[in-house]
Each structure stands twice: as structure tokens, then as C-alpha cells.
Amino acid sequence: MTSDNFETFNFNDSLQEGLDAMGFNKPTPIQKEAIPVILNGNDLIACAQTGTGKTAAFILPILHKIAEKGDNQFNTLIIAPTRELAIQIDQQIQGLAYFVGVSSIAIYGGGDGLAWEQQKKALEHGTEIVVATPGRLIALLAGGKMKLDTLEHLVLDEADRMLDMGFSDDILKIINYLPKNRQTVLFSATMPPKIRQFSRKIVNDPQEVSIAISKTAKGVKQMIYMVHDSQKENLLEHILTQKNYEAVIIFASTKDKVKSIFKTLKKKFNxxxxxxDLSQEEREKIMSNFKNKTLKILIGTDIISRGIDVEGIELVINYDTPSDPEDYVHRVGRTARADKKGEAITFVNQKDLHKLHKTQNLIGLEIPRMDLPEKMERGPEYSEPKARKSKQPSKGNLKKEGKHKKPRNARKHVQSNSNNTSKDTPKNEKPSTQNKEESQNPGKFRTRRNVTD
Structure with a gap:
């Protein structure tokens, strides 16, 4: 028995039997770090991206606790930003909870009346775990449809995405309904300052676990094309005809662009x-067809960059360069999962070069540039990132500060060229050690996983 074996967690016998039956032997890095914290009852802030096994990292210790307690009361509330992620979490719970006799239900908006009736009946008959989106959950709480006095665990999954989608006020409103004596677990793919500030409002003396995410998987062959917007559709069609792909995701920046690409591609491709704009039934049908490979190509926005677990994605195409470098990591993370191979292609126009430079700096890699097909006209030129120029005070500013008063450190500046993110550093000051370390060591992405999201 080693530290790399699930048996070291001393899970409930039925839960361990289930893990053995499903062939799960070794925990992933985030599971090894997070599971003991949750088992000990501490609040937790964890940073780990989709594909690292984070879902099982909070599900397994909670299932163990519920099984050991042995009652059938409502125990755990899991909040997710999208209905797709809520459904996925619920499905994984059901797979693992089958062996310990624990039930769960996904609660989300956008469905038809029948789906809503089924959700209400499940709540009325009792369920130990509820996975919900914020909007639907608030409606339930406001209507008095949920009793929360027995709740012991609150899990916020994809917390950064929830804040990006504007759910921070909703989350705080939900918190007000919950018992103060509870264990709170917050999982986030990124950990910007706004997440830390937000977490202070909902967790109590938390422990922190972080699995670095700034690297893409080794199995991904990454490429970029320098291309004008007018060339993108032709290039996209050319790429899709070069190989008989079984599973492709195309990311676009807006819903309208998704519709436009679909209108063009549907004439030739599956x-x-x-x-x-699709109904919940339509979205579930599309995702089901994509998972079972009867649908080959899926086009969407960042709504499908996180929380959608589909095995065997061969190719990811960024029709538009992602604005946020972390979004690039998440999009590319759809392929080459579980140590498999995959390709990721990004279209870059002239005005998006700065986005590409930010992404390359984050992942610590200059992405290879590919030549456009011979029949296509030449695309825009690639250019290296420009170093920022120091902003010297103007004469007008000097006058405002006083005729004989010079601004502090208004001397010559020395430019730092660390990892293409040049920042002006006053000659008499040393660069921040923290920033230097962050730029030189953007983190390692760990690819070994077993129980994944």
C-alpha cells in the first residue's frame, strides 16, 4: 500500500469496492492533495483545471462521509455555473454513488415543464446531494422548496467562471440561506485576486491546494495560422478536409459567429x-450525439471550454484567438486528455497578435506558425511583442507638480525583457522577485490522471 493508492484514504468499504470495480487505482495530484483536507472537515480553496480529476476530488470524500453517517437526509449542495456542468457532475456522482446507495439530482433552468416536475419530485422524495445552477437554486430557495437545516457540505465548482458570468451576488444570496456550521469547498481553474477576495466571504480558515495549470498537455500538437478574417472560413474548410476527424470542437468568440460558421459548414460536414438560443432538450441531444461520435464537429463559444467531458477529441480549432490566455489553456485542454494525442489550431489576425503573445508567455511556449495553403493569399505578418516604452512626465505634468519639484524616479528607465513581458523598472529599484519567478516558471501541467472530470 503506497501513498499513490486510493486505499490509503480508508474510504467506506462500499465506496472502495466501487472504485476497484471501476478500475480506479491511483489518485491524481489534485485528489491526493484535496481528499485528506475534505475528509478532515477543513474548508478548502483548490486551484485545478478541468481534466485533472477535480470532480472526484470533492465527490469521493463527501460520498465517504455520507456513507459512514448512514442517513438519507439532504447533505450536500454543489453549485456549478452552467447546466451542462451540473449535469456532468451529477452523472459522475451517480456512477460513484451507486455503490454506496447515495442519490443525487441536477437542478437547472432552461428545461421544459416535465423536467422541472421531475426535479421537484426528486427534492420532495429526498436526495442526499443536489447539484444546481445559481439561477434555478435561488428560485427554489425563494419559494421555500428546499430545506437546508441538515446541509453539511457546500461545494462551489468553477468559481472563477461563475464570477466571470456575473453570479457573485447570486452566490452570496444563496449563502445567506445556508447553515453557518458547514464545510465549504471552493474549486477554481484560476486563482486571480478577485477569487481570493470573494472566497474570504464564504470560507472559514481554509486550507489551500493548487495544481499549476499554466501548461498545456504534452500530447497536444499546437499550431497557429496568421490569417485575415476574410480567409478564415476557407482555411477552416481546408483543415477539416485534410483528415477524417471523428471529434472536432471549433471555438468562436460570439454566438452570432457560431451560427455563421455553422451555416457555412453544414453544407459539407456533419x-x-x-x-x-437552443432549448435544453436540443442542447442535451447535441451533446449526447457528440459524445457517442454520431456527431463529428461541434461549434460553440467558451460555454463548452469547461465542464464538458468528452473523450477522444482529436482537434480543437480556435476560430478566434482567445482574449484570455487561461481560456486558451481550457480550450486546448479539451484534447489530448488522459495522456492521449491531439491537435490545437488557432487562427490569429493582425489585431489579435497581442492576445497570442500573452498566451505564449503564460504557457511558456512559442507556438509553431504554419504556412497557409498555396491557393490562399498571404496572411498578415507575425511580429514579436514590442517592449513597453517608459512614460516620461510631460512638461505640463512637471508644472503641475511645482516648478522646482521633479517627480520621483523620473530618471532613465531600464527595460526588462523577461519572457516577452517587458516592464519598465526604475534604475534604482530591483525587479519584483515574485513577478520574475512567475514569468520564468509559469507552472507545470500534470498529465497523469485516472479518475478525471
Missing amino acids: VEAFHS
Whole structure:
């Protein structure tokens, strides 16, 4: 028995039997770090991206606790930003909870009346775990449809995405309904200052676990094309005809662009568009067809960059360069999962070069540039990132500060060229050690996993 074996956690016998039956032997890095913290009852802030096994990292210790307690009361509330992620979490719970006799239900908006009736009945008959989106959950709480006095665990999954989607006020409103004596677990793919500030409002003396995410998987062959917007559709069609791909995801920046690409591709390819204008039934059908490979190509926005677990994605295409470098990591993370191979292609126009430079700096890699097909006209030129120029005070500013008063450190500046993120550093000051370390060591992405999201 080693530290790399699930048996070291001393899970409930039925839960361990289930893990053995499903062939799960070794915990992933985030599971090894997070599971003991949750088992000990501490609040937790964990940073780990989709694909590292984070879902099982909070599900397994909670299932163990519920099984050991042995009652059938409502115990755990899991909040997720999208209905797709809520459904996925619920499905994984059901797979693992089968062996310990624990039930769960996914609660989300956008479905038809029948789906809503089924959700209400499940709540009325009792369930130990509820996975919910914020909007639907608030409606339930406001209507008095949920009793929370027995709740012991609160899990916020994809916390950064929830804040990006504007759910921070909703989350705090939900917190007000919950018992203060509870264990709170917050998982986030990124950990910017706003997440830390937000977490202070909902966790109590938390422990922190972080699995670095700034690297893409080794199995991903990454490429970029320098291309004008007018060339993108032709290039996209050319790429899709070079190989008989079984599973492709195309990311676009807006819902309207998703629809436009779909309109063009549907004439030649087995493709569907995934966007918020579709009904819940339509979205579930599309995702089901994509998972079972009857649908080959899926087009969508960042709504499908996180929380959608589909095995065997061969190719990811960024039709538009992601604005946020972390979004690039998440999009590319759809392929080459579980040590498999995959390709990721990004279209870059002239005005998006700065986005590419930010992404390359984050992942610590200059992405290879590919030549456009011979029949296509030449695309825009690639250029290296420009070093920022120091902003010297103007004469007008000097006058405002006083005729004989010079601004502090208004001398010559020395430019730092660390990892293409040049920042002006006053001559008499030393660069921040923290920033230097962050730029030189953007983190390691760990690819070994067993129980994944």
C-alpha cells in the first residue's frame, strides 16, 4: 500500500469496492492533495483545471462521509455555473454513488415543464446531494422548496467562471440561506485576486491546494495560422478536409459567429452549433450525439471550454484567438486528455497578435506558425511583442507638480525583457522577485490522471 493508492484514504468499504470495480487505482495530484483536507472537515480553496480529476476530488470524500453517517437526509449542495456542468457532475456522482446507495439530482433552468416536475419530485422524495445552477437554486430557495437545516457540505465548482458570468451576488444570496456550521469547498481553474477576495466571504480558515495549470498537455500538437478574417472560413474548410476527424470542437468568440460558421459548414460536414438560443432538450441531444461520435464537429463559444467531458477529441480549432490566455489553456485542454494525442489550431489576425503573445508567455511556449495553403493569399505578418516604452512626465505634468519639484524616479528607465513581458523598472529599484519567478516558471501541467472530470 503506497501513498499513490486510493486505499490509503480508508474510504467506506462500499465506496472502495466501487472504485476497484471501476478500475480506479491511483489518485491524481489534485485528489491526493484535496481528499485528506475534505475528509478532515477543513474548508478548502483548490486551484485545478478541468481534466485533472477535480470532480472526484470533492465527490469521493463527501460520498465517504455520507456513507459512514448512514442517513438519507439532504447533505450536500454543489453549485456549478452552467447546466451542462451540473449535469456532468451529477452523472459522475451517480456512477460513484451507486455503490454506496447515495442519490443525487441536477437542478437547472432552461428545461421544459416535465423536467422541472421531475426535479421537484426528486427534492420532495429526498436526495442526499443536489447539484444546481445559481439561477434555478435561488428560485427554489425563494419559494421555500428546499430545506437546508441538515446541509453539511457546500461545494462551489468553477468559481472563477461563475464570477466571470456575473453570479457573485447570486452566490452570496444563496449563502445567506445556508447553515453557518458547514464545510465549504471552493474549486477554481484560476486563482486571480478577485477569487481570493470573494472566497474570504464564504470560507472559514481554509486550507489551500493548487495544481499549476499554466501548461498545456504534452500530447497536444499546437499550431497557429496568421490569417485575415476574410480567409478564415476557407482555411477552416481546408483543415477539416485534410483528415477524417471523428471529434472536432471549433471555438468562436460570439454566438452570432457560431451560427455563421455553422451555416457555412453544414453544407459539407456533419456539424452542429451549440449556443444559448437552443432549448435544453436540443442542447442535451447535441451533446449526447457528440459524445457517442454520431456527431463529428461541434461549434460553440467558451460555454463548452469547461465542464464538458468528452473523450477522444482529436482537434480543437480556435476560430478566434482567445482574449484570455487561461481560456486558451481550457480550450486546448479539451484534447489530448488522459495522456492521449491531439491537435490545437488557432487562427490569429493582425489585431489579435497581442492576445497570442500573452498566451505564449503564460504557457511558456512559442507556438509553431504554419504556412497557409498555396491557393490562399498571404496572411498578415507575425511580429514579436514590442517592449513597453517608459512614460516620461510631460512638461505640463512637471508644472503641475511645482516648478522646482521633479517627480520621483523620473530618471532613465531600464527595460526588462523577461519572457516577452517587458516592464519598465526604475534604475534604482530591483525587479519584483515574485513577478520574475512567475514569468520564468509559469507552472507545470500534470498529465497523469485516472479518475478525471
